[in-house]
Every structure is written in structure tokens, then in C-alpha cells.
Amino acid sequence: MSNVTTAPYGSWKSPVTTDLIVAETIRFGLTAIDGDDIYWIEGRPSEGGRNVIVRRSADGTLTDMNPQPFNARTRVHEYGGGDYAVNQGTVYFSNFADQRLYRLVPGSDPVAMTPAVDRRYADMIVDQQRQRLICVCEDHTNVDREAVNLLVSIPLDGDVNEGVQILQAGNDFYSTPRLNPDGSRLCWLTWNHPNMPWDGCELWVADLDESGFIGSAQRVAGGPEESIFQPSWSPDGTLYFVSDRTNWWNLYRLVDNQVEAVCPKEAEFGLPQWVFGMSTYSFVSAERIICWYAGPSESGLAYIDTRTNTLTPISIPFSSATSIQANERQILFLATSPTSSGSLVRLDLPSGQVEILRRSQNAVIDTGYISDAELIEFPTEHDVTAYAYYYAPKNIDFSAPQDELPPLLVISHGGPTSAASSKLDLSIQFWTSRGFAVVDVNYGGSSGYGRAYRDRLKGQWGIVDVDDCVNAAKYLVERGLVDGERLTIQGGSAGGYTTLCALTFRDTFKAGASHFGVSDLNIFAYDTHKFESRYLYGLIGPYPERKDLYDARSAINHTDQLSCPVIFFQGLEDKIVPPSQAELMVEALRAKKLPVAYLAFEGEQHGFRRAENIKRALEAELYFYSKIFGFQPADTIEPVLIENL
Structure with missing residues (x-):
């Protein structure tokens, strides 16, 4: 104790300096899995806050995908999220400076996909069958009115001035367009003023016609006082979603047009949707979901067996997990703990090994x-x-x-x-x-x-x-x-x-x-x-x-x-x-x-x-x-x- 100095509170010298806090610190964003490759966003204060899409190949090689000065960040809703999508190695992303969508083929320069007008795009998914993107568009071209939000499609390779087609319009907000596995059906969330999505929103499902336009559509869940979060299709084509209809954001699925609960629990399986692309669960297979849940009494990462609705906790050294993505080989998520400010984590399913791929702060x-x-x-x-x-x-x-x-x-x-x-x-x-x-x-x-x-x-x-x-x-x-x-x-x-x-x-x-x-x-x-x-x-x-x-x-x-x-x-x-x-x-x-x-x-x-x-x-x-x-x-x-x- 002789080395301990007595000094007033506030005047202590600390190794936790501001230089340490900002040096080599990164902010993690949207994760994705594309075959054996995984992707994520790094927000880098040392590069002026630029968002960089990083790819980790199966052999562990790391590659910055969007070159300087491209900044993968959308301004839809101003808070953004859902800044990019990836399919078979090609990345599609929103660029912060001009809010245009770009196509990025590895080894080539980014190519603009949308016109140079005041429209913003987010929450992209790739419709492989029809060779297009489906995404949220926020149109600011008419300065005399409030911005208009839409669901649109954009050809993967076409004329930037002629390709955008409106799929859904009329409501104040849209998010989370998702295609079922065979590309025949589309779901999405929508809500209107004065609601925020955590106050109440609606989950809609529609058949797509041969041209990819929305045919018959129906609301299957949600309303002015029910919040729906992260609708997702399982590999067998079942629609799952999170709802707070029983006070807690729990998991549900749609079977024969009936909503049934999956593993009811006094815990949250969802989050307030402040940004696009949020994910608290993903499918390892049609029979197994990986999820994060949190409540006053317990929280953790777990598997849900979709046949029995039983929940099996997974022991990991983390206190939260977000941006969860999975396939039959691996699980990817962003994690924090009382001893780490943020880590990108990969769980290898065959071996069960947990691997920290990147840390937001390397200082010890x-x-x-x-x-x-x-x-x-x-x-x-x-x-x-x-x-x-x-x-x-x-x-x-x-x-x-x-x-x-x-x-x-x-x-x-x-x-x-x-x-x-x-x-x-x-x-x-x-x-x-x-x-x-x-x-x-x-x-x-x-x-x-x-x-x-x-x-x-x-x-x-x-x-x-x-x-x-x-x-x-x-x-x-x-x-x-x-x-x-x-x-x-x-x-x-x-x-x-x-x-x-x-x-x-x-x-x-x-x-x-x-x-x-x-x-x-x-x-x-x-x-x-x-x-x-x-x-x-x-x-x-x-x-x-x-x-x-x-x-x-x-x-x-x-x-x-x-x-x-x-x-x-x-x-x-x-x-x-x-x-x-x-x-x-x-x-x-x-x-x-x-x-x-x-x-x-x-x-x-x-x-x-x-x-x-x-x-x-x-x-x-x-x-x-x-x-x-x-x-x-x-x-x-x-x-x-x-x-x-």
C-alpha cells in the first residue's frame, strides 16, 4: 500500500486516456455471411469516422472492400443502418457523400447504380432470381413536402436513370423487406405517423407476380399498439417474427395463416428499431434458431429447437450479442462483456469453437x-x-x-x-x-x-x-x-x-x-x-x-x-x-x-x-x-x- 498516493477524487492520474480511447478504436456495424466469407462494417475514427466494409475470407484474409473515399453509410431515417448487402462476392452499398447505391465487384472500382438525385437507400436484399435489389428508398427530391418513403427494386446491372421501380408506397415508413427462400413471397414492416416502430407497426406478406411486382398482400401481425421486429423466413419457408403482444418482445411464427408463439419467455428477443438491419436471431437450419434474449432475471445466447420450442443456453463469455447471422457452418455476432467494449465473434458449428475475430479496442x-x-x-x-x-x-x-x-x-x-x-x-x-x-x-x-x-x-x-x-x-x-x-x-x-x-x-x-x-x-x-x-x-x-x-x-x-x-x-x-x-x-x-x-x-x-x-x-x-x-x-x-x- 506504500505506493498508493492520497489525492482528491477527480485528480487521479489514469492510464485510461483519451488517446487510448480513440487510438485504433473501431465501431462495429452490420454483419453478413456470404458462403464461407463473412462481412462487417468498421467505423474508424482515425479515418474521419469512415464506414469500411471488411471481408474475412475462409482462409482468414482481411480485405477492405470500399476504397477511400467511399463511406458505406446511409442517411435513411438519418440514423441509417442496413448500409450494404452482399451476394456471391459482389457488394452493394450506400455511399454517404452522395447517398447513391454502388455495386462493388472485387478488384474493380465501385459503380453507381442509382441516379445523382436526392434519394437515399437502405436495408437492401438481393433478389437473385430477378437480378435486382429490393430496398427502402427515402425520396427527398421535392423540397416542398416531407420526404417520401417507399419499397423499391433496382436492377443489379442496368441504366442508373431508368432502373428504379416502386413496389410499395402510401405509408409513412417501410423497413425489413425480406424474400422467402424460393423468391415467390415478400414480407415487410410498415408504420405511420405518429408511431415509432417500437410503438406499433404492421407485418405484411405478399405474393410476387412473374415480373416481381406485389400481388395480393395481407397484414399478418401488428397494429397501432403492437410492435413487430425482424421478420425472417426460415430455410423451409416459414415466416418468423418478434412481437411484444404479451408485454415482452417474444418470437412467433406464421403457420397456416395462424400466429403461434415460439418459446414464450419473460424476456426480450427484440430491440427498438432505431436503425435498419438489426438482428437478434438467425437460422442455423429450419430446425434450429440461434438467438439472444435478455430480461431482468436472465439473458444469454441460446438455441431454439423449432420442433419442440425448447431453449438451450450456450455458454459464452459475453453479456450481449447483436447483429446475429448464421448458416449451417458458422454463427457471426457482435458481442460485449464487462471486460470488453466490443468484439466480432465467430462460432464454428462443427467444432463448437468460439473465436474473437476483431476487437473494437485492442488496448489491455x-x-x-x-x-x-x-x-x-x-x-x-x-x-x-x-x-x-x-x-x-x-x-x-x-x-x-x-x-x-x-x-x-x-x-x-x-x-x-x-x-x-x-x-x-x-x-x-x-x-x-x-x-x-x-x-x-x-x-x-x-x-x-x-x-x-x-x-x-x-x-x-x-x-x-x-x-x-x-x-x-x-x-x-x-x-x-x-x-x-x-x-x-x-x-x-x-x-x-x-x-x-x-x-x-x-x-x-x-x-x-x-x-x-x-x-x-x-x-x-x-x-x-x-x-x-x-x-x-x-x-x-x-x-x-x-x-x-x-x-x-x-x-x-x-x-x-x-x-x-x-x-x-x-x-x-x-x-x-x-x-x-x-x-x-x-x-x-x-x-x-x-x-x-x-x-x-x-x-x-x-x-x-x-x-x-x-x-x-x-x-x-x-x-x-x-x-x-x-x-x-x-x-x-x-x-x-x-x-x-
């Missing part, structure tokens, strides 16, 4: 600097239990003075239907290894706890989420784990909105950080993209009929109640939460003479992808808290302009 950090996630349950308003992951300060080189308690950073996740997890997150360890306690809150509205828990936020955004974040902090103060005079809160996007509400309408927190957060719900109601343009109808109320609620829950209208310092981070190309949302609050804090800082990043959209900006944002937030709470960081940090300090 001594466990003496890693704080373990502790799942906590705490009481909140209306006699409800809420959930969070608590991280205590941890650094083997330091201890704090005996009479000092650590500052607490409350994290309010985005979505707001997303969920905090126990995976290793170096941006959390950045704080805990410097002497902060952190609590990552799964407030009411979070996924993973059933539909009823998700629906706690219906009409209550800005209230339930704030209550739960406040009560998580109070719970830790009451347990004597954190300093009640040094409570701070931060969040991005929807989490930024919760943060600003908590700072404005409550006096629990002494400082905060809003990362591209919503401050004026009225502006968000009409100055955002189509996908979320009516989202607030369910979270707040119809607009403009309930403008009173929008006014009441917008922090910008109540800055007279705000009395603590705030730092703001904003991407200047953000189309989801425009820069005006941050700038209005900054001006209000300036006028009140409250300490305020504002960092705006050129070239960034919703969420930061460039290494230098990720690094700057983390360091700037630490610098800001150091000035507010009066400690000296061990790191050398470029100063931040804090007005009114």
Missing part, C-alpha cells in the same frame, strides 16, 4: 483501473422500481482523503428507448479511474424490461426520466457512496434533453453536460427529420394541440429556474438535433451570468465520429467539472473557455 488495461458494473434497483416515483448500473471510483494507484466522498456523474442514455448495459465502456472508465463515481440509469422508457416499463414514458418525457435520474443520485447519496454536493448529470440526444430538464426543473445537480440535447420541444416538433417528426406525440402529446405541455417541458422557456453551470457539445451538421437547440440555451445562460461553455464541431452530425472530436469532448468535460468542483486534473488539457466563471 490492468483490472486495477477498471470499475465493475453493479446492477442496482432503486425506488422512484409512484412506488415503482427503476434500474441502473453503478460504477465506484477505482484506481490502484490512488486513494482519496478519508473525509471525502466522490463526485457522481449521472448518465442519461439516448433514445430514450435505448438501454444502459454492463459492457466495458472506456468512456465510463475514463471517469471512474480519475475518481468519479458513475451511475448509468435505465429510467422508465428504457428497453429490456418489457413494454409496460417502456410505456412508463408515454406522455411523461421530461418527468419520468428526470425522476429516475434524480432518484438514482439520491439513492447513492443516502447509501453514503457519493458527495451530495457534487452531483452532475450528462447525456446525449434524448439523454441531453433529460439532462437539461433535470438541471432546469430540479435542484439536485450542481453541474451538467448536454451533448447535442434538445432544449426547445417546439423547435424539435417541426425542425427535425421525418423519422422522429411525430415522435413527441407519444412522449409529450399531440402538437400543436398540447403546445402547453411542450412549453412547460422545454428547458429554454424556464431558464429562470436554472442555477448551475452547463457545458454544451454540438455537431454543426446535426440534422436530428440542430445546433440552434444548444445555442439558444448558451445564450440564455450567458444572459443569466451563469458559467457556461460551448464546443461546436465542424463536420460532425448526430454523435461524434472523428477521433480528435471524441477526445476533445471528453477532456473538455473533465476540465469543466474540475473548474466547477475545484480539483486539479492530472491530465494536461487544452483549456476550455468558460464564460461567467
Whole structure:
């Protein structure tokens, strides 16, 4: 113990540096299997956030498929996903800069498949029989109206100006077009304003005529209050899908036009469909499904026998698995655990061997600097239990003075239907290894706890989420784990909105950080993209009929109640939460003479992808808290302009 230095919380020197966090770090995206080859997306901060499609051949050779400057990323719904498809070695992908589809034959340059107009494409599948792509199209060519969403087909090799054909139109949104094995039937999801897909959507199935156009179609599941997720055809032509009709997102199938449950369980087999191409299960064969399920009491990777509907857990050293793809030889998925922030994993079926193909972060950090996630349950308003992951300060080189308690950073996740997890997150360890306690809150509205828990936020955004974040902090103060005079809160996007509400309408927190957060719900109601343009109808109320609620829950209208310092981070190309949302609050804090800082990043959209900006944002937030709470960081940090300090 003689080598342990006593120093105030927040001032500890840590090996979890911002350089470590961004160096050689990659973000994994959509996975695919094509014969013996496997594919995935790597988002590389070191290349300006470019999305690269990577192929791993059967012999283990890795190849970057899309050359510089091509960036495989679609902007449909702005959040994207479903950025590429692959068939027999040829890759079809959406390019971020022009949003055109490109065909990429290995050894050749990408060739444009769609015209140079303002249309975006996502969620592609290859119709081998008819030599075409089927995908979602979002048409922005008419600037005087809302974007139009369609299901379309595009020839694999044809005239870029004549090939796009409309297969389905008339509803506000479409996703997940999928062909049955013999190519005779197509299924898809669709929904309309004001619903989001996790509120309610419909699953449709149609026969295709000889020309590949949709013939007779019928809705087989879903509705305004039933969420359907990931319809998929099994190798024997049976249609499977996930539905939350019994509170939990469980697996079902369509047999003789009747819906029957597959392995009912109080757990989630699905997720909120924020992006295209999400996959929580896949078929090893017609008789065996590989899936991930998660619930309050248990979670894991498992096989389901489709003949008996029995579930058999698979022992793996991971706490989550997403983007699952399988065939009769191998299973591919993205995994996290409390000791790893992200891995691309292959399960070889003949041998049963689990192989980590790629890690999002190769750095090895001594466990003496890693704080373990502790799942906590705490009481909140209306006699409800809420959930969070608590991280205590941890650094083997330091201890704090005996009479000092650590500052607490409350994290309010985005979505707001997303969920905090126990995976290793170096941006959390950045704080805990410097002497902060952190609590990552799964407030009411979070996924993973059933539909009823998700629906706690219906009409209550800005209230339930704030209550739960406040009560998580109070719970830790009451347990004597954190300093009640040094409570701070931060969040991005929807989490930024919760943060600003908590700072404005409550006096629990002494400082905060809003990362591209919503401050004026009225502006968000009409100055955002189509996908979320009516989202607030369910979270707040119809607009403009309930403008009173929008006014009441917008922090910008109540800055007279705000009395603590705030730092703001904003991407200047953000189309989801425009820069005006941050700038209005900054001006209000300036006028009140409250300490305020504002960092705006050129070239960034919703969420930061460039290494230098990720690094700057983390360091700037630490610098800001150091000035507010009066400690000296061990790191050398470029100063931040804090007005009114």
C-alpha cells in the first residue's frame, strides 16, 4: 500500500486516456455471411469516422472492400443502418457523400447504380432470381413536402436513370423487406405517423407476380399498439417474427395463416428499431434458431429447437450479442462483456469453437483501473422500481482523503428507448479511474424490461426520466457512496434533453453536460427529420394541440429556474438535433451570468465520429467539472473557455 498516493477524487492520474480511447478504436456495424466469407462494417475514427466494409475470407484474409473515399453509410431515417448487402462476392452499398447505391465487384472500382438525385437507400436484399435489389428508398427530391418513403427494386446491372421501380408506397415508413427462400413471397414492416416502430407497426406478406411486382398482400401481425421486429423466413419457408403482444418482445411464427408463439419467455428477443438491419436471431437450419434474449432475471445466447420450442443456453463469455447471422457452418455476432467494449465473434458449428475475430479496442488495461458494473434497483416515483448500473471510483494507484466522498456523474442514455448495459465502456472508465463515481440509469422508457416499463414514458418525457435520474443520485447519496454536493448529470440526444430538464426543473445537480440535447420541444416538433417528426406525440402529446405541455417541458422557456453551470457539445451538421437547440440555451445562460461553455464541431452530425472530436469532448468535460468542483486534473488539457466563471 506504500505506493498508493492520497489525492482528491477527480485528480487521479489514469492510464485510461483519451488517446487510448480513440487510438485504433473501431465501431462495429452490420454483419453478413456470404458462403464461407463473412462481412462487417468498421467505423474508424482515425479515418474521419469512415464506414469500411471488411471481408474475412475462409482462409482468414482481411480485405477492405470500399476504397477511400467511399463511406458505406446511409442517411435513411438519418440514423441509417442496413448500409450494404452482399451476394456471391459482389457488394452493394450506400455511399454517404452522395447517398447513391454502388455495386462493388472485387478488384474493380465501385459503380453507381442509382441516379445523382436526392434519394437515399437502405436495408437492401438481393433478389437473385430477378437480378435486382429490393430496398427502402427515402425520396427527398421535392423540397416542398416531407420526404417520401417507399419499397423499391433496382436492377443489379442496368441504366442508373431508368432502373428504379416502386413496389410499395402510401405509408409513412417501410423497413425489413425480406424474400422467402424460393423468391415467390415478400414480407415487410410498415408504420405511420405518429408511431415509432417500437410503438406499433404492421407485418405484411405478399405474393410476387412473374415480373416481381406485389400481388395480393395481407397484414399478418401488428397494429397501432403492437410492435413487430425482424421478420425472417426460415430455410423451409416459414415466416418468423418478434412481437411484444404479451408485454415482452417474444418470437412467433406464421403457420397456416395462424400466429403461434415460439418459446414464450419473460424476456426480450427484440430491440427498438432505431436503425435498419438489426438482428437478434438467425437460422442455423429450419430446425434450429440461434438467438439472444435478455430480461431482468436472465439473458444469454441460446438455441431454439423449432420442433419442440425448447431453449438451450450456450455458454459464452459475453453479456450481449447483436447483429446475429448464421448458416449451417458458422454463427457471426457482435458481442460485449464487462471486460470488453466490443468484439466480432465467430462460432464454428462443427467444432463448437468460439473465436474473437476483431476487437473494437485492442488496448489491455490492468483490472486495477477498471470499475465493475453493479446492477442496482432503486425506488422512484409512484412506488415503482427503476434500474441502473453503478460504477465506484477505482484506481490502484490512488486513494482519496478519508473525509471525502466522490463526485457522481449521472448518465442519461439516448433514445430514450435505448438501454444502459454492463459492457466495458472506456468512456465510463475514463471517469471512474480519475475518481468519479458513475451511475448509468435505465429510467422508465428504457428497453429490456418489457413494454409496460417502456410505456412508463408515454406522455411523461421530461418527468419520468428526470425522476429516475434524480432518484438514482439520491439513492447513492443516502447509501453514503457519493458527495451530495457534487452531483452532475450528462447525456446525449434524448439523454441531453433529460439532462437539461433535470438541471432546469430540479435542484439536485450542481453541474451538467448536454451533448447535442434538445432544449426547445417546439423547435424539435417541426425542425427535425421525418423519422422522429411525430415522435413527441407519444412522449409529450399531440402538437400543436398540447403546445402547453411542450412549453412547460422545454428547458429554454424556464431558464429562470436554472442555477448551475452547463457545458454544451454540438455537431454543426446535426440534422436530428440542430445546433440552434444548444445555442439558444448558451445564450440564455450567458444572459443569466451563469458559467457556461460551448464546443461546436465542424463536420460532425448526430454523435461524434472523428477521433480528435471524441477526445476533445471528453477532456473538455473533465476540465469543466474540475473548474466547477475545484480539483486539479492530472491530465494536461487544452483549456476550455468558460464564460461567467
